[in-house]
Amino acid sequence: MAHIEEMDKVVTLADQMQAEEGPVVLINIFTVDAKDEEALLKAWAHDADFMKSQSGYISTQLHQGIAGSSTFVNYAIWQDVKSFRDAFTHPEFQRRIADYPESAVARPHLLRKLTVENHCVT
Numbered sequence: 015m016a017h018i019e020e021m022d023k024v025v026t027l028a029d030q031m032q033a034e035e036g037p038v039v040l041i042n043i044f045t046v047d048a049k050d051e052e053a054l055l056k057a058w059a060h061d062a063d064f065m066k067s068q069s070g071y072i073s074t075q076l077h078q079g080i081a082g083s084s085t086f087v088n089y090a091i092w093q094d095v096k097s098f099r100d101a102f103t104h105p106e107f108q109r110r111i112a113d114y115p116e117s118a119v120a121r122p123h124l125l126r127k128l129t130v131e132n133h134c135v136t
Contacts, residue, residue: 016044016057016114021123030124031102036094037072042122044086050115051084057113058088064107065090070097095124 020026021043046054058076065071070093079085092098101107114120 015112015116016118016120018120018122021121027122027124031095031099033095033124035126036070036092036097038092038095038098038124038126040088040090040092040098040122040124042088042090042120044088044121045119046084046086046115047117048082048084050117053115054086054118057110057115057118058086060113061107061110064104064110065101068097068101068104070094071101098124 018027021041044054044058055076062074062076065074072091072093074088074090077087077089092101
């Protein structure tokens with residue numbers, strides 16, 4: 015089972031799942047022992063199949079660090095927080111979390127897109 019750590023120590027994923035906005039992007043950074051990479055990929059693919067069937071799901075991608083890195087980044091777009099919350103708290107998804115290898119650590123966080131017009135970018 016993957017261990018979940020907060021990416022932001024002030025605003026937790028649970029806090030974020032109470033918000034009512036969208037669209038949102040889930041960024042989930044996974045680290046895993048190199049020997050468990052295949053198990054992580056298998057568990058992630060199994061989860062992705064479930065998420066793709068959920069209301070409000072738009073897309074997802076998984077990226078791996080280069081040069082032998084065992085760090086992975088999942089980037090998933092959701093219509094809104096409610097859709098993500100419903101999928102994430104679904105009993106089937108919660109059961110699937112147990113399929114991740116013990117060495118896996120997940121750091122999920124929800125974000126929104128910023129536009130240059132609304133924020134100063136230097």
